[in-house]
Amino acid sequence: MKREAPKSLADYSPLFFPGLMLIVFFVVPFSTMIAVSFFQRDPSGFYTPDFVFDNYARFLSLFFAKVLGFSLMLAVTVAICCVVIAFPFTYLLTKRPRKVQTIWLVCLLSVLSLSEVIIGFAWSTLFTRTAGITNLFVAIGLMKEPVALTPSFWAVLTGMVYQALPYTILVLYPALVRLDPTLLEAARTLGASPVRAFMNVVVPALRNTIVATLIMVFVFALGSYLLPQILGRPSHWTLSVLITDQAIYQSNMPFAAAMAVFLVLMSLALVGLTLLVGRRENAL
Amino acid sequence: MIQTFLRRLYFAAVALFLAAPLIVVAGVSVNEKQDLAFPPKGFSLAWYAQIFADPEWRKALFASLSLAVTAAALAVAIALPLAWFLWRRIAPWANVFQILGLAPFILPPVITALGMLTFWATSGFYGQPWTAVISHAIFFVTLPLVTLSLGFASIDRSLVEAAATMGADDRTVLKTVVLPLIRPYLVSGYAFAFVLSLNEYIVAYMTIGFTLETLPIKIFNALRYGYTPTMASVSVFFVAVAALVFGLIAKFGDIRRLLGAMSSES
Numbered sequence: 001m002k003r004e005a006p007k008s009l010a011d012y013s014p015l016f017f018p019g020l021m022l023i024v025f026f027v028v029p030f031s032t033m034i035a036v037s038f039f040q041r042d043p044s045g046f047y048t049p050d051f052v053f054d055n056y057a058r059f060l061s062l063f064f065a066k067v068l069g070f071s072l073m074l075a076v077t078v079a080i081c082c083v084v085i086a087f088p089f090t091y092l093l094t095k096r097p098r099k100v101q102t103i104w105l106v107c108l109l110s111v112l113s114l115s116e117v118i119i120g121f122a123w124s125t126l127f128t129r130t131a132g133i134t135n136l137f138v139a140i141g142l143m144k145e146p147v148a149l150t151p152s153f154w155a156v157l158t159g160m161v162y163q164a165l166p167y168t169i170l171v172l173y174p175a176l177v178r179l180d181p182t183l184l185e186a187a188r189t190l191g192a193s194p195v196r197a198f199m200n201v202v203v204p205a206l207r208n209t210i211v212a213t214l215i216m217v218f219v220f221a222l223g224s225y226l227l228p229q230i231l232g233r234p235s236h237w238t239l240s241v242l243i244t245d246q247a248i249y250q251s252n253m254p255f256a257a258a259m260a261v262f263l264v265l266m267s268l269a270l271v272g273l274t275l276l277v278g279r280r281e282n283a284l
Numbered sequence: 285m286i287q288t289f290l291r292r293l294y295f296a297a298v299a300l301f302l303a304a305p306l307i308v309v310a311g312v313s314v315n316e317k318q319d320l321a322f323p324p325k326g327f328s329l330a331w332y333a334q335i336f337a338d339p340e341w342r343k344a345l346f347a348s349l350s351l352a353v354t355a356a357a358l359a360v361a362i363a364l365p366l367a368w369f370l371w372r373r374i375a376p377w378a379n380v381f382q383i384l385g386l387a388p389f390i391l392p393p394v395i396t397a398l399g400m401l402t403f404w405a406t407s408g409f410y411g412q413p414w415t416a417v418i419s420h421a422i423f424f425v426t427l428p429l430v431t432l433s434l435g436f437a438s439i440d441r442s443l444v445e446a447a448a449t450m451g452a453d454d455r456t457v458l459k460t461v462v463l464p465l466i467r468p469y470l471v472s473g474y475a476f477a478f479v480l481s482l483n484e485y486i487v488a489y490m491t492i493g494f495t496l497e498t499l500p501i502k503i504f505n506a507l508r509y510g511y512t513p514t515m516a517s518v519s520v521f522f523v524a525v526a527a528l529v530f531g532l533i534a535k536f537g538d539i540r541r542l543l544g545a546m547s548s549e550s
Contacts, residue, residue, distance in 0.1 A: 003371075003372065003373060003374050004373065004374060005373065005374045005375060006373050006375055011373065012369075014365035014366070014368055014369040014372075015365065015366065015369050015378060015381065017361070017362065017365055018362045018363070018365055018366035018369075018381060018385075019366075019381055021362050021418075021421075021422065022362070022381055022384045022385060022422070022425075023384075025403075025418050025419070025422045026384055026387070026388060026399075026422050027384065028403060029399035029400055029402065029403030030399045032399065032402045032403045032406055033395075033398055033399040033402045033403075036402045036406075085298070088294070089294065089295070089298055092291055092294070092295070098540065101540060102534050102539055102540060103534075105530075105534070105539050105540065105543060106527065106530045106531050106533075106534050106539065107299075107302065107527070108302075109526070109530045109539075110523060110526040110527045110530055111302050113479045113480055113483055113526045113530075114483060114522065114523065114526065115483035115484065115485055115500040115503075115522065116485055116486075117485050117500045117501075117503045117504045117507070118309075118483070118500070118503065118519045118522055118523075119305070120507075121309070121503060121507055121515055121516075121519060122305035122306060122308065122309045122519060123305050125305070125308050125309055125312060125320065125322075125516070126304060126305045126308045128320060130319070130320050130321055130322075131308060131311070131312050131320050131321050131322035132308075132322070133304075133308075135322070162301070162302070162305070165298075165301075165302070166302070170543055173543055173544060174543065174544030177540070177544075194287060219390070219392065222392050223391075223392030223393050223394060225392075225393070225394050225486055226485065226486075226504070230507070240392055240394045243394050243398060244394060244397075244486065244490075247398055247401060247490065248489075248490070248493075253401075253402060253405075256398055257398060257402060260394065260395050260398045260399075263392055263394070263395060264391060264395055267390075267391055267392060267395075268391075271390055
């Protein structure tokens with residue numbers, strides 16, 4: 001059966017239900033959120049309809065600049081750590097037998113699907129004084145007595161790398177598994193060591209994939225909303241945490257919505273950049 | 285020789301990093317008393333029984349399971365006709381719906397959550413349990429949409445053509461040829477959405493957080509008031525469910541293909 005253009009209204013009928021659901025429950029809520037970002041805050045309830053730029057004007061404060069700066073710095077650090085760890089790992093994984101790959105993929109998916117609540121709880125347990133990793137260090141004589149490692153910046157960073165690492169590996173996997181093996185064979189035949197062939201052939205060949213993955217992981221890390229709360233201090237809060245905090249605890253929906261709109265624009269710009277990078281790779 | 289050793293060391297380090305927090309959680313979950321101690325003091329499975337025995341945890345477990353079962357079903361019900369239409373017809377503008385289906389998953393989750401919160405608050409349904417079902421279905425529609433698109437792309441069009449030549453109409457072709465071929469992709473799309481919905485926190489919290497507790501919400505609320513070992517046993521339960529579901533997908537389907545090991549054309 002050839003693909004053909006829909007002729008009658010009946011041909012469009014499969015689209016009715018998905019289209020309706022996506023418009024009513026995604027496009028409308030999204031537009032509502034944008035509208036609310038221009039509304040006035042109502043301390044007694046949610047908000048009152050209005051058209052003001054007050055919520056956006058609050059971006060110009062030092063506090064907001066600090067949170068934004070910290071969020072970006074944290075997300076960049078997470079993205080770099082993840083890609084540095086995941087790229088060689090994924091490359092080596094694709095060279096293993098299928099069965100080994102399958103087992104790893106199942107484990108990675110299981111960790112990836114874990115709730116941020118559980119990841120946060122697990123790492124905070126691992127960083128406690130009574131049940132944590134420092135007990136192990138004491139046992140092997142590295143430390144004198146167990147200490148609590150949380151809340152701290154390093155705890156937040158570790159938790160977020162943990163959360164983003166399986167995602168990074170799964171984003172890199174298709175590109176690496178489809179990489180033309182003759183490229184590497186040629187380099188090896190010409191006498192390059194495996195490490196040198198990896199650094200001089202595989203990495204440059206996938207330069208655009210690496211850039212695209214960095215951006216994807218960066219956007220993913222920007223979305224982390226619980227780990228900075230569970231593992232860090234209020235000074236380690238990110239934009240996502242601040243949005244949740246304003247919406248739920250300060251009941252300032254208009255300001256939360258304005259920050260969310262800002263986050264969307266930033267993410268969309270970055271995702272757009274990824275698509276552009278990907279397109280250039282396909283054109284080559 | 286040395287390279288094999290280094291590779292094994294590297295794989296072991298990554299495995300240890302991924303497993304370490306889960307091992308500690310599994311360890312503290314079998315403590316005999318209400319201690320946060322590792323290695324565990326004594327051995328008891330009482331905290332696992334607690335998930336089902338304690339009415340609060342049981343209620344949260346039931347809320348989570350019913351949310352995940354229905355939300356994943358609704359997500360598949362939205363994705364299936366859409367993916368089928370995109371495969372069957374040439375209608376470039378319909379790709380808009382595909383982008384709409386992918387967007388909630390790519391954007392930071394807080395945004396979908398806040399969009400849902402403002403929407404349900406404005407429409408006056410805020411706090412109703414079914415609002416979370418719709419919110420999760422929209423949030424996770426990406427997963428069945430992606431697996432089903434892969435499934436449709438893998439169908440050999442000459443099979444469908446043969447059926448059509450023999451006189452089968454669209455409906456018969458769909459029922460006897462297309463649906464059986466994409467069933468594995470349908471099941472895995474449902475399974476992905478189910479597991480992620482079970483674990484989801486922020487969208488559930490912003491839609492029904494104040495009226496109904498799902499398991500992740502319950503764990504987070506409990507975490508704020510201190511530690512109970514049930515949190516650890518519930519976490520282990522979650523890991524086990526995810527590993528079981530993805531293990532089954534790997535056993536009965538091709539998980540490497542689902543994750544993009546083969547390009548969609550081949």
